[in-house]
Amino acid sequence: MEQSRRGGQPTLRDVAERAGVSAMTASRVLRDDPQVLPATRERVRAAAAALGYRPNEVARSLRLGRGTGLVGLVVTNLANPFYSRLALGVDSVLVQDGLKTVIGNTGQDPHAERELVADLVARRVDGIIAVPAGADQRHLAAAAAEGVPVVLASRPPEGFAADCVLVDDFGGAHAATARLLERGHRRIGFLGSPPAVHTGTERLRGYAAALADAGLTADTRLIRQGQTEPREATRAATELLALPEAPTALFCSNNRNTIGVFRAIRAHRAAGEAEVALAGFDDFELADALGLPLTLVAYDSDELGRAAGRLLASRVRAGGSPTPPRHLVLPTSLVEYGG
Amino acid sequence: MEQSRRGGQPTLRDVAERAGVSAMTASRVLRDDPQVLPATRERVRAAAAALGYRPNEVARSLRLGRGTGLVGLVVTNLANPFYSRLALGVDSVLVQDGLKTVIGNTGQDPHAERELVADLVARRVDGIIAVPAGADQRHLAAAAAEGVPVVLASRPPEGFAADCVLVDDFGGAHAATARLLERGHRRIGFLGSPPAVHTGTERLRGYAAALADAGLTADTRLIRQGQTEPREATRAATELLALPEAPTALFCSNNRNTIGVFRAIRAHRAAGEAEVALAGFDDFELADALGLPLTLVAYDSDELGRAAGRLLASRVRAGGSPTPPRHLVLPTSLVEYGG
DNA sequence: CTGTTAGCGCGTTCAA
């Protein structure tokens, strides 16, 4: 167990000395270079094993000039299952290329997001996968300009070229709203994320377009944007349901709103009021168990992460050759959960 | 925008040249060394800003000999809300110390976990926070022996010294089972994770102890260990409920089992069979909305992650001084959700 | 087949 430094891991030189060769030869063996005499190779291997040697990846990436084998994942809230599934999907694909995922949780703070991206670049990540919180993407554009591959998930790049994976926000919202209209609803409310979020506005557009197709115009009094957490959504929905001309159905632009609104509707029902139909974007666990009819816009959320990971991995492999940016759009489908 | 390398980020020398000083002086300025003439300091600052310079963290950590400012988080399944909350809690604390979290998702594979830990060490992470999948922790012990701080969450260290944060598994399971007994249940089944998982066995012990306290002995035919996903739990519970002397209540050792068992009980009820009471370890979103009475063992799952993060951060700050290992145990409480 | 030289980007040491 002899080692050179205090408590540290053994270095290549330790291995080389123990095997009675130069550091270079040891390096060759450990990199499986065939140009080494089998005998010495065995000696080096034995020495490395005896010392529990592992090459210092920090030194390697510095020397090799490439990145660190790390990919930054920039999201707003890992506790939201949407993001944790994304993270898992991303990581599952990247691992196959020997890449690891670094968490960057911004908690909706645009300033934190800027800092985070700059820090990731300084850490020489091989790429960044981001779901930016706001409309300003200059920090991502800057990273891309410095040669760091950037892939956006669930939002398109604004003002620069980058790969992205989107969900058919417009189509999904349109279909769900149309479904409510088919069932005879005419006053349909909308609850969603802050207007700065791309998916929110796109889904609002889909909702409005479906109403327009039915000869209706969206009533701004029935539209509540800005809820990020279920609690806020419950409050907003409760207000809508207390309106003189209350909506008979509600459409939510993401799972946080759907869950919050569900609680409001359940309370409404418990108070003996009229039934209110509910539809929302994003499928989620236990949606089938809520005891209320529920129409959800589903899509393959693991695939969203995997696709983003694949795009990034291919950029990393390509090493910066100027392939044109690719935009993927995942389809959605409607799921009905019974009452 | 002149830079030295192709597409790469500017280096310290680029800044120095532009400012007309040596690299050393530039380094001093950027590290806020006071021993620099204000005038030159400004020149360097201006040059750095103009180039958008950021120190290369890879080079820094190699030179400084310390770690990389990264912490590895080793878990089995990030899609499980238990782990994603843990990750968020960990990261939220580490960020305050300038540390970033690297995801290590093992998908229950012990071999993958070994490889992962070795890789994290090779990457010179400053520490590892792990929820090991199996009973064998030699890979973690090895990492700790090489001087990498290791903190275990939700499992105690086996065979080596390390900090850990546990939940009162025994007490929580005991209390929940006792609650079912108070309600008159005498045949209570147990559904849980594979026996190799510490929380599973500890919670089984709590369950058995509560039965013993009531003068009963655990009936092994009513115990099903090994379910990792809700689907498996549903099947196992369905089998239990089909037994000649079926249990009248079920206790689950984690949220995956509780959710799966819930579905089995709901189907059972829909088939017009007798009511079955349900209790489980882990609180989870929408547990209040399932339309079934439900007793859950709750604890502060964010705090679990934060506490683990704090323990690790303090080790990193201490830089390897031999403080004795600390073991924290988080209390649990029973939560009743109404039918 | 193996060893020597050199340097990735930065910071510590010592000299100017």
Added chain:
DNA sequence: TTGAACGCGCTAACAG
């Protein structure tokens, strides 16, 4: 107050 040399651990290039 500033700069030159050296090395962290590793590997590409060129000897031998």
